[in-house]
Amino acid sequence: MTSESQKKQRNFFRRKRIRATDFEFDQSQSIKDDIARKYNFEGDLLDIFVNNTGMLVYKWHHYIPIYDRYFSKYRGTEVRFLEIGVSKGGSLRMWRKYLGKDAIIYGIDIDPDCARYNGIHGEVRIGSQTDPDFLASVIKEMGGVDVVLDDGSHKMEHIRTTLEKVLPKVTDEGIYMIEDLHTSYWPNYGGGHASKKNFFNLVRLLIDDIHHWYHNKGIRLPKVSSHCRSVHIYDSIVVFEKGEMIRPTNSQII
Numbered sequence: 001m002t003s004e005s006q007k008k009q010r011n012f013f014r015r016k017r018i019r020a021t022d023f024e025f026d027q028s029q030s031i032k033d034d035i036a037r038k039y040n041f042e043g044d045l046l047d048i049f050v051n052n053t054g055m056l057v058y059k060w061h062h063y064i065p066i067y068d069r070y071f072s073k074y075r076g077t078e079v080r081f082l083e084i085g086v087s088k089g090g091s092l093r094m095w096r097k098y099l100g101k102d103a104i105i106y107g108i109d110i111d112p113d114c115a116r117y118n119g120i121h122g123e124v125r126i127g128s129q130t131d132p133d134f135l136a137s138v139i140k141e142m143g144g145v146d147v148v149l150d151d152g153s154h155k156m157e158h159i160r161t162t163l164e165k166v167l168p169k170v171t172d173e174g175i176y177m178i179e180d181l182h183t184s185y186w187p188n189y190g191g192g193h194a195s196k197k198n199f200f201n202l203v204r205l206l207i208d209d210i211h212h213w214y215h216n217k218g219i220r221l222p223k224v225s226s227h228c229r230s231v232h233i234y235d236s237i238v239v240f241e242k243g244e245m246i247r248p249t250n251s252q253i254i
């Protein structure tokens with residue numbers, strides 16, 4: 001290929017808007033085999049996901065082992081689990097099957113049509129993830145919250161507002177997970193590779209805050225970092241582990 005045609009091809013891909021549908025799996029293949037082979041993962045959540053019927057659930061394949069890594073400890077417990085984004089109700093069904101009958105599962109969605117899923121596999125409340133009073137009332141009704149999964153609007157401003165309002169309310173050692181963060185690179189979600197609003201800039205500030213003991217720039221994201229002990233980054237998923245920052249100490253032992 002000549003350098004001129006290489007340049008043309010590069011420009012074509014630069015102009016092309018990347019979408020989730022560009023990554024659609026060829027469903028003539030086995031979803032289960034794909035996840036098992038690529039991520040070396042087997043388990044109930046995989047079976048629940050691939051055997052889903054009736055209510056659509058829409059998840060990226062690599063999320064399944066990540067969910068299991070963080071949520072398996074809550075199975076069979078009275079975990080208070082809040083999913084932002086109900087859509088067609090399939091994910092609430094998946095969480096009920098996975099977490100068990102005792103889990104207190106709530107979903108919130110801005111779309112009033114999602115009220116039809118209320119009371120089937122969990123409680124559904126209608127409102128916006130950007131409304132702090134609504135969020136507080138749902139969490140109060142739940143009696144607190146141990147796990148949050150943000151699969152809502154995926155817009156930069158919304159993700160940040162919800163994180164700042166809800167993370168302080170998560171119980172210690174609880175989990176706050178945000179998915180579909182590839183939108184951080186997409187302008188139609190308020191993101192962009194070089195955009196200041198790209199969510200991973202916030203994550204970078206948080207990383208600096210977690211290490212504030214070792215530099216003199218201070219804490220720049222107190223609404224998040226004062227409630228976060230660690231942050232785990234995956235392709236399109238960030239997991240915040242709830243807890244206060246603990247001043248580190250060290251020992252020399254001979």
Ligand SMILES: C[S@@+](CC[C@H](N)C(=O)[O-])C[C@H]1O[C@@H](n2cnc3c(N)ncnc32)[C@H](O)[C@@H]1O
Pocket residue numbers: 056057058059083084085086087088089090091108109110111127128129130151152153158
């Ligand atoms: C990706 S879908 C959720 C998919 C579902 N969790 C699943 O796994 O099948 C995103 C949902 O977020 C909802 N949503 C969009 N903006 C919202 C907002 N500001 N507050 C709450 N929900 C919102 C949409 O109505 C949509 O149903």
